[in-house]
Amino acid sequence: MSNTIHVTINGIGLEMEKGKTILDAANQAGMIIPTLCFHKDLCIAGNCRVCVVEVSGQKRLAAACATPCEEEMEIQTNSLKVRNSRKHIIELLLSEHNADCTKCYKNGNCELQELASEYKIMTQDFLRLAPLKNYTIDQFSPSIIKDDSKCIRCQRCVRTCAELQGVNALTVAYKGDEMKIASFFEKAMNDVVCTNCGQCVNHCPTGALVERNYIEEVWDAISDPNKHVVVQTAPAVRVGLGEEMGMDVGTRVTGKMVSSLKRLGFNAVLDTDFTADLTIIEEGTELLHRLKKVLKEEDTSVKLPMATSCSPGWIKYIEHMYPEFLEHLSTCKSPQQMFGALVKTYYAKARKIDPEKIVSVSIMPCTAKKFEANRPEMHDSGYRDVDYVLTTRELAIMIKQAGIDFKKLPDEKFDRLMGESTGAGVIFGATGGVMEAALRTAYELVTGREIPFENLNITPVRGLDGVREAVIKIEDPLSEWAFLDGVELKCAVAHGLVNARKVMEAVKNGTSNYHFIEVMACPGGCLGGGGQPIPTSPEIREKRTEAIYAEDSGMPLRKSHENPEVLKIYQDFLGEPLGLKSHHLLHTKYIARDRY
Amino acid sequence: MVAHSYQLKRADFIFKNENDWERILDKTLKRPPQELINELMSSELKGRGGAGFPTGLKWKLTAEDPSDEKFVICNADEGEPGTFKDREILSKVPYKVLMAMAVCGYVIGSQKGYIYLRGEYKFLVPELNKVIQEFEYYCKQIGHQFSIKIFLGSGAYICGEETALFESMEGKRGEPRNKPPYPSSNGYMGKATVVNNVETLAHTFTIFKYGAKKFYDLGVQYSRGSKLFSVSGDTPKPGIYELELGMSLQDFVNEFGDGDTKAVQVGGASGFLVPRKRFEKTTIGYRGKLTGISLPTGGSMMLYNSSRSMYNVLDNYLEFFREESCGQCTPCRVGCQQLHFGIKAVKRGDKPAQYLDKLLKLTETMQLTAKCGLGQSVANSFSSIVENFREEMIY
Numbered sequence: 005m006s007n008t009i010h011v012t013i014n015g016i017g018l019e020m021e022k023g024k025t026i027l028d029a030a031n032q033a034g035m036i037i038p039t040l041c042f043h044k045d046l047c048i049a050g051n052c053r054v055c056v057v058e059v060s061g062q063k064r065l066a067a068a069c070a071t072p073c074e075e076e077m078e079i080q081t082n083s084l085k086v087r088n089s090r091k092h093i094i095e096l097l098l099s100e101h102n103a104d105c106t107k108c109y110k111n112g113n114c115e116l117q118e119l120a121s122e123y124k125i126m127t128q129d130f131l132r133l134a135p136l137k138n139y140t141i142d143q144f145s146p147s148i149i150k151d152d153s154k155c156i157r158c159q160r161c162v163r164t165c166a167e168l169q170g171v172n173a174l175t176v177a178y179k180g181d182e183m184k185i186a187s188f189f190e191k192a193m194n195d196v197v198c199t200n201c202g203q204c205v206n207h208c209p210t211g212a213l214v215e216r217n218y219i220e221e222v223w224d225a226i227s228d229p230n231k232h233v234v235v236q237t238a239p240a241v242r243v244g245l246g247e248e249m250g251m252d253v254g255t256r257v258t259g260k261m262v263s264s265l266k267r268l269g270f271n272a273v274l275d276t277d278f279t280a281d282l283t284i285i286e287e288g289t290e291l292l293h294r295l296k297k298v299l300k301e302e303d304t305s306v307k308l309p310m311a312t313s314c315s316p317g318w319i320k321y322i323e324h325m326y327p328e329f330l331e332h333l334s335t336c337k338s339p340q341q342m343f344g345a346l347v348k349t350y351y352a353k354a355r356k357i358d359p360e361k362i363v364s365v366s367i368m369p370c371t372a373k374k375f376e377a378n379r380p381e382m383h384d385s386g387y388r389d390v391d392y393v394l395t396t397r398e399l400a401i402m403i404k405q406a407g408i409d410f411k412k413l414p415d416e417k418f419d420r421l422m423g424e425s426t427g428a429g430v431i432f433g434a435t436g437g438v439m440e441a442a443l444r445t446a447y448e449l450v451t452g453r454e455i456p457f458e459n460l461n462i463t464p465v466r467g468l469d470g471v472r473e474a475v476i477k478i479e480d481p482l483s484e485w486a487f488l489d490g491v492e493l494k495c496a497v498a499h500g501l502v503n504a505r506k507v508m509e510a511v512k513n514g515t516s517n518y519h520f521i522e523v524m525a526c527p528g529g530c531l532g533g534g535g536q537p538i539p540t541s542p543e544i545r546e547k548r549t550e551a552i553y554a555e556d557s558g559m560p561l562r563k564s565h566e567n568p569e570v571l572k573i574y575q576d577f578l579g580e581p582l583g584l585k586s587h588h589l590l591h592t593k594y595i596a597r598d599r600y
Numbered sequence: 601m602v603a604h605s606y607q608l609k610r611a612d613f614i615f616k617n618e619n620d621w622e623r624i625l626d627k628t629l630k631r632p633p634q635e636l637i638n639e640l641m642s643s644e645l646k647g648r649g650g651a652g653f654p655t656g657l658k659w660k661l662t663a664e665d666p667s668d669e670k671f672v673i674c675n676a677d678e679g680e681p682g683t684f685k686d687r688e689i690l691s692k693v694p695y696k697v698l699m700a701m702a703v704c705g706y707v708i709g710s711q712k713g714y715i716y717l718r719g720e721y722k723f724l725v726p727e728l729n730k731v732i733q734e735f736e737y738y739c740k741q742i743g744h745q746f747s748i749k750i751f752l753g754s755g756a757y758i759c760g761e762e763t764a765l766f767e768s769m770e771g772k773r774g775e776p777r778n779k780p781p782y783p784s785s786n787g788y789m790g791k792a793t794v795v796n797n798v799e800t801l802a803h804t805f806t807i808f809k810y811g812a813k814k815f816y817d818l819g820v821q822y823s824r825g826s827k828l829f830s831v832s833g834d835t836p837k838p839g840i841y842e843l844e845l846g847m848s849l850q851d852f853v854n855e856f857g858d859g860d861t862k863a864v865q866v867g868g869a870s871g872f873l874v875p876r877k878r879f880e881k882t883t884i885g886y887r888g889k890l891t892g893i894s895l896p897t898g899g900s901m902m903l904y905n906s907s908r909s910m911y912n913v914l915d916n917y918l919e920f921f922r923e924e925s926c927g928q929c930t931p932c933r934v935g936c937q938q939l940h941f942g943i944k945a946v947k948r949g950d951k952p953a954q955y956l957d958k959l960l961k962l963t964e965t966m967q968l969t970a971k972c973g974l975g976q977s978v979a980n981s982f983s984s985i986v987e988n989f990r991e992e993m994i995y
Contacts, residue, residue: 050778051928053969064976065968070778085968092965096934129958131941131951133934157927176773176928179756181937183927 011077026057026068026079035081038090038119040097040209041158042069044541045527046167052158053093054119058083065089091123099130101210102139102153110211113538116156117210133181144192146378147200147216147371152184155212161185161204168527170502171321173198185212188600197324197599199501201317201525202371202395202534215371215535218392219402225363225392226269233363234351235270236343236422237261239277240369240433240530241396243551247537247544248400249410254547256555259415264403265367266416275418276366277425279339279346280432280441282573283314284564286590287336287438288446289581291520292485300487307331309496309511309518312438314338316376317525317534319594321501326508327596332521335591339432340366340373341382344389345589346422350577354421359385365392367399369433369533372525384589395535424569427460427556434552435499435529436465436472439522443476443495444563450478450485460562466553468528468546470503471496473518495520500527608851609844611818611826613806614689614696614799621695621805622738625702628808629744633663633707640804643812644824649675649760649797650867650898651973652886655804658794661784663708667792670710672701673769676717676798677753677760680868681920682900685828685840686798690717690724693802698735700801702746703808704794713748714788716765719755757924761972762787762795764926775926776972799828799899820846823885827899833865834858834905849874849882852901860905863988868900869917870977873910875988910989914943914981921978932975935966939982943993953994956986 008019011026013033020029025048030037041052050070057068060078065086080086098120105111139152157176162185165174173196177186187196205213225233246255265273290310297306313319313334322329337345343366348359366373370393376382377390394402403410418424428444431437440462447455455462455476464474476493478485496518498507504523510516526533528545531552561567578585618624628636640656647653662670674697678686689697701713717724732748739746751769753759759768763777766788787793796804803825807815815825823845832838835856843852853861863875866884872895874882882893904913918940927933942959945951963979970976986993 048778049928050971051930053930053971056969067778067971072780088961089965089969092962093930093969096930096938096962099938100934130938130962131945133937133941136941157930157933159928176775179758179927180921180923180925181927181933182923183925183933 009073009075011073011079013079014081020073024073026059026066026071026073026077027055029073029079030068030081037068037081038122039069040115040119040156041160043160043163043207045207046160046163049159049163052097052156054090056086056089056093057081058086091125094119094123094125095130097156098125099128100133101156102134102151108154108211109214109217114211115209142192143216145194145198145200145216145375147374148193148198148202148205149214149216150193151212151214154210155185156210157183157185158209159185160207160209161213164203164207168203168500168502169199169201169525170505171197171199174204199317199320199324199525200372200375201501203526204534205371206534206536206538206540215395215397216374217398217401218374218394219398222365222392222394222402225365230361231363232271232357232361233269233365234272234274234347235265235365235367236274236276236279236340236347237265237367238340238369238433238530239280239430239552240533240536240548241367241399242555243433243531243548244369244396244536245400248397249403251411253544254551256551257410258555259417260410260413262418263413263416264408264410267408267413268402268406270365272419274343274422275425275429276339276343277429277432278422278567278569279342280429281426281564281567281570282342282590283336283339284428284438284441284445285570285574285581286586287312287334288442288449288564290334290336291442291446292449293582295488295519299491309516309521310334311521311523314432314438315523315525315530316370316372318501318504318523320372320375320597321504321525322508323594323597324599325505326512329508329511330594330596332511333594335593337382337590337592338373338376340368340393341376341389341592342590343422344377344382345384346573348385348387348389349589350573351421359387363391364389365394366390367394367396369396369530369536370526371395371534373535381592396537397535400537421569424567425559426564426567427559427562428564429567430555430559431552433530434466434549435468435524436497436522437529437552439465439474439495439497439520441564442520445565447476447478448563448565450481450488452482459557461553461557465495465497465522468542468549470500471498471506473497493520494518495522497522499524499529501525608847608855609818611842611844613826614802614828614842615692617693618696618805618809621699624805624809625699625738626742628703629706629742636703636707636808637663639807639812643807643815645800645803645807645815646886647797648799648803648827648898650680650896652896655796655800658784658796659704659707662792662794665785665792667785669712669789669791670708671788671791671793672704672708672710672713673765673788673793673795674701674713674715674798674801675760675762675765675795676715676721677765678718678721678798679757679760680870680898680900681917682830682832682865682868682902683898684830685899687721687724688840689798689802689828690721690728694728694731695735696802696805697798698732698748700796700804701748702735702739702744703804704796704801705746706744708792708794710794711745711747713746714769715748715750716759716769717750717752719753722752725750725752756926758926758974761974764972765795766793775928776974778971797898818844820883820885822887823894829897829901830899831856831901831903833903834861834908835903845885847884848880849884850879852884853879853903856901857903858905860907861903862906862908863904863910865900865902865904865913865981866895867897868902869920869981870974871895871897871900872980873913873984873988910985910992911943911947914985914993915940917981918943925975925978929971929975931966931970932978935962935970936978938962939979946993956990956993960986
């Protein structure tokens with residue numbers, strides 16, 4: 005049987021692969037069919053109905069996203085029937101939606117607003133239903149704000165939370181006119197299993213789910229002459245920010261980002277990549293320490309595999325779902341929190357600034373980082389270590405508000421101290437990056453030689469497969485590590501919490517014998533984070549990934565332990581990895597949380 | 601136009617107590633499956649739940665599917681307002697339904713049957729389980745592998761829609777799926793599944809016992825056989841009646857009306873309201889090439905006399921759908937709210953009478969674009985009542 009079928013779309017003949025939908029056919033024919041509930045990351049729902057098209061011989065209209073093409077199908081995407089129906093559906097959605105657009109955080113970046121504009125819905129003929137429903141806004145979470153009055157029930161967030169994350173913090177409740185998206189027993193998002201990953205925010209077409217923004221607070225701090233405002237930028241921001249500024253997906257804008265931050269008025273523009281390198285030293289040492297305890301000293305109180313702890317979404321997930329495995333987490337704080345703790349101690353001392361006056365801001369591709377900065381443990385400097393966390397999107401808003409013509413900005417360099425980084429720090433932004441950076445350092449520590457991969461690119465841990473495994477054999481180690489001779493270091497990398505579950509189940513069932521696990525809560529790692537530019541899709545994440553690795557290979561230094569500032573901080577301040585000061589400032593503990 | 605008038609013809613198959621079901625089962629299971637499909641097809645039995653899909657074709661398509669496991673599901677989620685016939689079948693002649701399920705299993709290659717029973721019919725469970733036990737025991741004796749389990753619904757109207765029924769049985773939220781794929785290839789647990797209404801299954805017993813011709817000879821062209829009608833409303837003799845299909849609504853009202861019948865709602869809340877002036881021209885049966893209007897029904901016939909306000913009637917239906925829509929698709933969820941609050945706004949004078957025309961246009965969109973059969977038909981009552989009793993909506 006032939007694998008192709010023939011359809012016509014608006015009179016244009018088309019040959020296409022079997023099993024494709026009408027929406028695929030339209031894309032192939034260069035026709036755009038509007039969609040709302042459809043998302044490339046998610047399974048087909050077919051519930052918004054804006055993508056309806058006319059198929060010859062069928063009485064009803066068909067949802068283009070959910071209807072497979074059949075041989076000889078004749079499709080009309082813009083007939084009168086289609087136009088009238090589509091317009092009706094947009095009107096209906098608007099009637100149930102709190103369409104006070106000028107007061108909406110997503111004004112200008114809302115798919116419903118775009119459709120309303122495209123179809124020129126100029127009147128409000130139908131009754132306004134939104135005010136009848138008495139919705140309250142859930143704004144208890146430090147990360148995510150949920151406003152049901154703006155929800156169009158496309159269930160993209162529900163599918164995201166279930167399919168990408170396996171968390172199911174959001175689900176459909178009630179039926180008929182009362183149907184809504186709700187958390188468990190309609191508790192606040194802050195009180196349920198929500199990991200604050202923000203993938204729902206990233207996939208929401210309207211303003212129903214948005215990040216809690218701290219833009220005004222940061223402007224206030226910048227404007228306060230008595231404050232010294234320090235900003236750190238996460239690795240993934242530099243490969244995403246350009247999208248918000250109208251540049252191509254995958255454009256690296258590190259230099260422009262730095263100069264825009266300087267123009268915004270931050271007193272020092274520093275780099276989270278610096279503490280990413282520092283994390284590698286601490287975490288790599290911790291891994292070797294654990295290996296020694298388990299393999300050499302046969303100490304059963306020390307747990308393997310060790311899991312990374314940089315992703316706050318992952319941390320909250322394991323706290324809820326696998327609390328019995330908390331001892332497997334590296335005790336290292338995330339780079340953001342290491343940075344925060346050092347800024348108000350080491351940096352303040354070196355720059356002779358009263359830490360009381362320092363406001364520490366971080367730019368993150370992440371909404372969970374807002375929650376992380378808010379955790380009560382994160383006050384080791386004697387102050388709140390990170391005062392405000394902004395997402396990539398919030399930074400873009402500030403740049404636009406400041407009237408900065410981003411594309412025309414010159415490239416500038418990060419300030420010192422704590423502005424120097426290596427390629428190993430940069431790749432923290434991609435799934436597999438922490439693993440790769442850790443291996444580059446740990447291997448060399450153990451053997452005195454570079455890890456034997458071409459250009460230091462540890463390709464087995466790269467890529468976008470949900471779970472990836474790699475085995476690194478240690479040969480001919482330095483005498484101190486003789487017990488590792490011939491040991492095959494088994495590593496697993498997972499991104500997206502649904503994949504984290506697979507790895508954790510394998511660990512739980514004892515079907516794996518991993519030594520080291522890297523988990524990033526978001527698909528693609530931080531570059532696909534919940535705070536990154538909207539929209540997201542597998543293609544977009546792939547381009548951002550390429551940009552991250554290009555950034556790495558363009559760096560003069562590629563290994564964390566070669567970062568001169570990192571060497572200096574141990575010399576001047578920290579002493580040694582896992583030392584007393586490190587323990588106090590750079591490490592943390594975790595809390596077992598309930599699921600309900 | 602000539603109105604086709606048929607006298608009301610009573611039939612008595614469904615509730616006839618047949619004490620030879622074991623023998624009929626034996627006999628039927630010895631016939632080749634293809635022959636049974638042909639028998640059903642030639643009887644022209646169509647689904648009695650209201651949608652009217654040819655039963656023989658449904659069994660045939662499912663039989664031909666290569667699925668490694670298949671299921672037979674009896675849809676007893678009788679939730680359409682004004683319908684109460686399935687309850688009677690399951691309490692009076694359950695063995696007919698069980699036998700039909702086993703035969704269906706034999707034809708399509710399934711060893712597992714489920715009865716999706718409406719939650720409110722929980723009281724039927726103990727008796728039904730007893731009959732199932734006897735039935736399974738007999739099947740075992742004759743060496744026929746077939747088990748039947750009861751699955752209790754939780755009260756959502758939408759779960760009578762076959763794909764929502766699957767979702768419900770799979771432990772998910774009862775929401776209709778996208779079609780295609782159809783149940784004949786992707787049903788319960790993604791396997792090929794036959795879902796038949798209780799009454800449809802009971803009719804197949806008649807057909808396998810007496811032959812297709814006996815059934816085919818009843819009714820009219822395109823609407824063969826008899827059907828149970830749940831008669832309620834302003835009638836001196838409410839109840840369940842088995843009648844041949846193809847009767848004119850006039851004859852029906854002559855028999856069941858109270859002498860003051862103003863309108864009849866055919867097919868429950870999702871059906872159509874027929875005003876007195878259309879009684880003559882309306883026949884009850886599946887849509888075919890008959891002259892006049894032919895209205896299908898799952899069996900619900902509600903009579904209204906002149907004391908009834910059609911506004912109140914519509915208000916009641918729309919309130920039902922506003923609450924019973926599953927809420928997933930836009931046209932049904934929001935459409936039902938707009939229709940219901942819309943007639944209230946017109947009645948209050950907040951919206952002009954012309955607003956009804958805007959809502960009538962909306963009903964067209966709901967019919968064209970809703971995801972499932974329910975959503976496509978919720979507006980039927982609105983359009984038929986507003987078109988015929990517009991003044992009652994306004995004043």
